[in-house]
Amino acid sequence: MIKATKYLLSGFLTMLSIVTFAQREDTGNYDYDRELFFGINKNTNGGLIGGFSIKAGYKIEEDKFQFFGLDLVNVKNPKEVRYNTVLGNSFIFGKSNYLYSIRPYYGREIVFFNKAPQQGVQISALAAVGPSIGIIAPYYIEYALSRVETVREQYDPEVHQSRFNVLGPGRIFEGISNSEVAFGGNAKAALFFEFGTFKSSAVGLELGYQIEGFSKEIVLMPTTENRQIFQSAYFTLYYGFRK
Numbered sequence: 001m002i003k004a005t006k007y008l009l010s011g012f013l014t015m016l017s018i019v020t021f022a023q024r025e026d027t028g029n030y031d032y033d034r035e036l037f038f039g040i041n042k043n044t045n046g047g048l049i050g051g052f053s054i055k056a057g058y059k060i061e062e063d064k065f066q067f068f069g070l071d072l073v074n075v076k077n078p079k080e081v082r083y084n085t086v087l088g089n090s091f092i093f094g095k096s097n098y099l100y101s102i103r104p105y106y107g108r109e110i111v112f113f114n115k116a117p118q119q120g121v122q123i124s125a126l127a128a129v130g131p132s133i134g135i136i137a138p139y140y141i142e143y144a145l146s147r148v149e150t151v152r153e154q155y156d157p158e159v160h161q162s163r164f165n166v167l168g169p170g171r172i173f174e175g176i177s178n179s180e181v182a183f184g185g186n187a188k189a190a191l192f193f194e195f196g197t198f199k200s201s202a203v204g205l206e207l208g209y210q211i212e213g214f215s216k217e218i219v220l221m222p223t224t225e226n227r228q229i230f231q232s233a234y235f236t237l238y239y240g241f242r243k
Contacts, residue, residue, distance in 0.1 A: 032059070032199070032242040032243055033058065033059045033243060034056070034057065034058055034059070034242065034243045035056070035057045035065075035067075035202075035240055035241065035242040035243075036054075036055070036056050036057075036240050036241050036242075037053075037054070037055045037056075037057075037202075037204060037238040037239065037240030038052075038053070038054055038238065038239055038240060039052065039053035039054070039055070039204075039206070039236040039237060039238040039239075040052060040053075040236065040237050041053055041071065041073060041234060041235075041236045042234065042235055042236075043073070043210070043232040043233065043234035043235075044078075044232045044233050044234070045073075045075050045076055045078070045230055045232040046073060046074055046075065046076060046232075047074065047076060050073050050074065050234065051071055051072050051073030051074060051101075052071070052072050052073075053069060053070065053071045053072075053236050053238070054069060054070050055067055055068070055069035055070075055238070055240075056068050056069070057109065060108075063110060063111040063112075063114075064108065064109070064110055064111070065108070065109040065111070065124075066106070066107070066108055066109075067106070067107050067108075067109060067126070067128070068104075068105070068106055069104070069105050069106075069107070069128065070102070070103065070104050070105075071101070071102075071103040071105070072100070072101075072102055072103075073100070073101050073103070074098065074099070074100055074101075075099040075100075075101050075134075075212075075218075075220075075230055076099075076220070077095070077220040077221045077224065077226070077227075079094075079221055079224045079225075080092050080094075080095055080220075080221065081093070083163055083166075085166060085167055085168055087167055087168060089167065089168030089169065090168075090169070091141055091166055091168055091169045092139070092169075093141075093155075093160075093163035093166060094155065094157070094221045094222075094223050094224070095139045095155060095220060095221055096138070096139055096154060096155045096156075096219060096220065096221060096222050097136050097137060097138055097139055097154075097218070097219060097220050098135075098136070098137040098138075098139055098220075099134055099135070099136055099218050099220060100134070100135040100137065101132055101133070101134050101135075101186075101212065102132070102133040102134075102135070103130060103131075103132050103133075103186050103212070104130050104131060105128040105129060105130030105186065105188075106128060106129065106130055107126055107127055107128025107129070107188075108126065108127060108128075109124050109125070109126040109192065110124055110125050110126075111123075111124040112124060112125065121193055121194065121195055122193070122194040123191065123192070123193055123194075124191070124192045124194075125189075125190070125191055125192070126189070126190050126191075126192055126206075126208075127187075127188070127189045127190075128187065128188050129185070129186070129187045130185065130186055130187075131183065131184070131185055131186075132183070132184040132185055132186045132212050132213075132214065133181065133182075133183060134181065134182035134183070134184065134214050134218060135179050135180075135181060136179060136180040136181070136182060136218060137175065137176050137178075137179040138154040138175040138178055138179070139154065139155060139169070139170075140152050140153060140154055140155075140169065140170025140171070140174045140175050141153070141154075141155055141160065141166050141167075141168070141169055141170060142166065142167040142168050142169070142170060143159075143160050143165055143166055143167070144165045144166075144167055145165075150167060152170045152171070152174065153170075154175060155222075156222075157222050157223050182214040182215060182216055182218060183214065183215050184212060184213045184214035184215055185212070185213060186210065186211065186212040186213075187210070187211055187212075188208055188209065188210040188211070188234075189208055189209055190206045190207060190208025190209070191206070191207050191208065192204055192205070192206045192207075193205045193206075193207070199242070200241060200242060200243070201239070201240065201241050201242070202238075202239075202240055202241075202242060203237075203238065203239055204237075204238040204239075204240065205235060205236070205237055205238070206234075206235060206236040206238065207234075207235045208233075208234060208235075209231070209232070209233055209234075210231070210232050210233075210234055211229065211230070211231050212229070212230045212231075213228060213229040213230075214228055214229075216228060
């Protein structure tokens, strides 16, 4: 968590240095009333790709917007480690469940620095809150009980005691019908940096902090500490359209 936060802070300082130069340019007129963005998320509770986002914003005042969004993310336990089997498969030993979080939210955005239609960087601050729907899906592994007998089942620390007996993960979406649902809420605060050379489209980077809590503890790995509340630093790379 600390290491990832340092990387995000370093990226934030780099953005500020870019903005210092960009705001010296002509700001011109860059007026729009609506925007729609699609994003890919990376966060300290996720993997290489943490999830996907969609966000729609509407102007309230000259420098204020309201927006509605939806995040779909895969939440992981920080103790998760991938291993390779003799068959070349990759699996996570000790993992019992996936957690897929569906996060609809509503928020407000304040623009600090505007950009010209074809140059510069726009900076804004935003905050959002909303409910969370957690889909807790079982994580299956293929386990060798003997040289001739194997099973595919959800990890159980009482049964699957050796990672060297694991032949690989289960089939994709195996056991999804046995998923459970947990309800909760989420909140985030972030800075949004918008780039682009066209008035009607833009590329943006959202850099921020997120907290999410559920009504019960989510058991991702039975043999280690599990949580009811998840905190993460994150960034989301967006591409979108404006009118």
